[in-house]
Amino acid sequence: MSDTQIQPDLLNKKSFRWMDADAYLFDIDGTLLVTRDLVHWNALHQAMFEAYGVDTTIEGIAYHGKTDLGILRAAMERVGISGLTFDIKLPHALSVVCREVEAHKQWIRPEVCPAIPEVLERLRSSGKLLGVASGNLESVGWHKVQAAGLRDFFSFGCFIDQTEMRAGIFRQAVEEARKRLGENASVCFVGDTPEDVRAARQVNATIVAVCTGTFQSHELNCHEPDLCIGSCAELLV
Numbered sequence: 001m002s003d004t005q006i007q008p009d010l011l012n013k014k015s016f017r018w019m020d021a022d023a024y025l026f027d028i029d030g031t032l033l034v035t036r037d038l039v040h041w042n043a044l045h046q047a048m049f050e051a052y053g054v055d056t057t058i059e060g061i062a063y064h065g066k067t068d069l070g071i072l073r074a075a076m077e078r079v080g081i082s083g084l085t086f087d088i089k090l091p092h093a094l095s096v097v098c099r100e101v102e103a104h105k106q107w108i109r110p111e112v113c114p115a116i117p118e119v120l121e122r123l124r125s126s127g128k129l130l131g132v133a134s135g136n137l138e139s140v141g142w143h144k145v146q147a148a149g150l151r152d153f154f155s156f157g158c159f160i161d162q163t164e165m166r167a168g169i170f171r172q173a174v175e176e177a178r179k180r181l182g183e184n185a186s187v188c189f190v191g192d193t194p195e196d197v198r199a200a201r202q203v204n205a206t207i208v209a210v211c212t213g214t215f216q217s218h219e220l221n222c223h224e225p226d227l228c229i230g231s232c233a234e235l236l237v
């Protein structure tokens with residue numbers, strides 16, 4: 001095969017060496033793990049019921065790639081609750097989400113995505129700093145990671161509690177990594193949605209996109225991640 005026939009994916013792999021960063025920040029849902037239980041789903045439902053008095057679900061909301069806060073905002077906008085009315089009751093809603101997930105955490109049944117433990121072990125044994133950067137609320141995110149048996153790999157996490165936008169979460173994660181490793185430390189994110197790729201670009205970090213969530217390679221590649229792979233198992237070959 002001549003150079004002109006090489007697929008874009010292969011060109012990416014040639015120029016990007018995934019082990020070169022100093023710190024790695026992993027998204028949770030669709031990247032580290034997939035949950036098929038309804039613990040988080042039901043917690044969002046209960047939060048909307050208690051805080052806003054609305055009996056609705058997140059069914060039909062394009063929630064993949066959205067933060068918890070963004071999911072609630074979209075679901076409430078759909079029933080006509082927005083602006084200040086939404087914002088005033090948001091702290092109550094978020095506290096209900098945390099309370100409900102805490103109360104039902106024993107029912108969280110995460111499926112760990114392919115080769116995640118092996119990739120995390122390789123990074124850890126190479127002295128890399130490992131963290132989580134997720135659109136979950138902090139306590140919810142850690143419950144999932146804990147239930148998946150992955151908690152011990154991570155030194156820190158950045159979540160939606162302090163900032164609504166994913167780029168804000170990613171910015172915090174980069175700052176935290178550089179606080180720990182020095183201001184020149186390089187950071188690589190690993191995520192499964194176009195929002196992850198865009199957020200990494202906004203903070204000038206590299207990103208590996210994985211197709212273990214709901215997005216396929218053509219849906220992620222068009223946002224030009226540094227690498228797009230079917231799953232993290234491809235990092236081990």
Ligand SMILES: [Mg+2]
Pocket residue numbers: 027028029030031065191192193213
């Ligand atoms: Mg995700």
